[in-house]
Amino acid sequence: MKEYNKQSAEEDNVPETELRLNKYIANAGISSRRGADLIIEEGRVTVNGKLVKELGVKVKSTDKILVDNKLISAEEKKYVLVNKPRNVICTSSDEKGRRAIVDLLPSHLQHLYPVGRLDRNTTGIILLTNDGDLTQNLLHPTKKVKKVYKAKVEKQLSQQELDQMVTGVELEDGVSKFDKIVELREDESFRYGIEIHSGKNRVIRRMFDAIGSPVIKLDRVMFHTFDKKGIPMGMHRELTQKELKNLGVYMRTTK
Template sequence: MKEFSKKKIVLKKKELKAEEPTGDGLIRLNKYISNSGVCSRRDADKIISDGLITINGEVVTELGRKVSLDDDVRIDGNRLNPEKKVYLLLNKPRGFVTTLDDPHAERTVMQLVQNACTERIYPVGRLDMQTTGVLLFTNDGELAKKLTHPSYEKKKVYHVQLDMDFRPEDLEKIKSGIELEDGFIAADDIQMIDPEYANQVGIEIHSGKNRIVRRIFNHLGYNVEKLDRVMFAGLTKKDLPRGRYRFLTPQEINFLKMS
């Protein structure tokens, strides 16, 4: 059996575009409220318009108002304490369960990031125990929902190693779509990685169904020997060793929020 190739997988490349930070240390009031966990930004706008917010004792109804972390912001007299948002990318190794707390799991992904920050972060989506690669962690519930909800169609790219050479005729089947036990599924793109490695393919898909990549290939008679997620929502594990993590850059965070 051929060794798992190190060749880079690039199916579709999108340029990251991000807003430049203002650097004044201020954030919009609706974001401040959302960060406190009270509600979404949209609901925060209504709360502000209804005159339920005070800043340093003054009622504020201006939607574009900005505040600092030192301001005394209250809703119905109760002071808000927004938690700092954390965004962390892990290059997940094999053998770790994607869970917050599982008494039956010997090793979980939370053990790999437990010393990263004091904030309580959680994985966005999941990778099964034997799948490796890009796994995002955050305490930003609004963004996590956006990244995992099917309607947003966030792309994921996987490097797949099979137990046999990939049959060229199956490439079109996967592109056109196949019927699984829980419904129809089609890849956004699929390519052979290299003629020298006929048992390895790259597949791009936005479905968040459980073990969907493995089930696609199982349906066609293959066993997936190795599965590595090399991209999630535009984020890659480039230069990040297996089992290590890094914090997202401001540009990456803005890209995720705007895309």
């Protein structure tokens, strides 16, 4: 296969103002720009049928660009909050036919990807977007993005167990801990508010299991600066202009 490179672009009269290929891939929600560079170098991208392995190539909106033999499009960036119900999985599709998070969205938003995951039985706020750079930033462990949950558990925790939750609980994949945990006196049930930045799979449920008080119900009420106020269960809303502006400030100050 003939390679597409900077010289090819110049021969095709691609203006210098056109979009760099890595940014085009990031805008399509495939990965961050840094991740797109790796995808290009691995030989997984073609432009108009020509293999691209050189960084810095610029492309036009009319170019046919494939990643892993799939056509992509650098669409307008979209940001949507969903209040996820139970029995919905956080993927774009499911081979078992289970209801996916994108099924809760109208067709023109179903190309978006969830930022992180909530397990099938966990409810609450989740962000979906096609902004690859933002997704990588929010999920990177060094950013320590805040997540707040409410958990209903089988038994009340002692003060020693509460202390253990913030000092560390030994799990099969290492020690995990909450940033904060407080008892919530909302009813006769045993409920706790939890703040955590760890992105480990099912870490809250596993920590409560480890101290002998399994989770009955788990709901995420905040992710980053976003909460689910005003979003009924199973519904969604797009970010406001103020929220988009704040995201822009966040991205500029956390690179």
